[in-house]
Amino acid sequence: GDSVTQMEGPVTLSEEAFLTINCTYTATGYPSLFWYVQYPGEGLQLLLKATKADDKGSNKGFEATYRKETTSFHLEKGSVQVSDSAVYFCALSENTGGFKTIFGAGTRLFVKA
């Protein structure tokens, strides 16, 4: 079945450092790919998405490119802030008669001032 694998955390960075969180997926068809973010005590929020190969999703300085050849969707940000501290989830969604969304395990990011 479909699955999503992302790098284990926690990831600890200093403010203004470069961020990469790796994500790879397996899917039978052509899924849409997503990154979600979860702040403490809240539900997940959509951060960015890409719906087809070579698409780049971006939002709030975060970017991820849909790489079909490597089945990857790595999250990047050039300069992180303390307020980016959260848990980040990679996810895929495939139309199998309904959009079933599968999440990775999540990667916790700590950003130090």
Added chain:
Amino acid sequence: DARVTQTPRDKVTEMGQEVTMRCQPILGHNTVFWYRQTMMQGLELLAYFRNRAPLDDSGMPKDRFSAEMPDATLATLKIQPSEPRDSAVYFCASGGDRGEAFFGQGTRLTVV
């Protein structure tokens, strides 16, 4: 501002009691998901519905859990009888035809 509403936000109950969690999806969304989040297992998909019909509930323990959508504005997740291992945060999410999921704030369940 459209959002998914879950009630209650917190629930503490004794082992063996019935627990019902409710979710109001975003108006117009045709897909509803129930997820369970724990430190050990992460985010698990319990069940999901499309146009109120259950499409997949393979992630749900059938002997004690049940999920329903009595109408388009209400989804319920019931546990009977509850056990301490059911303690977790339960999220409802809804989505349309773009694959995106919009999450509620969750119900934190503690079974003692």
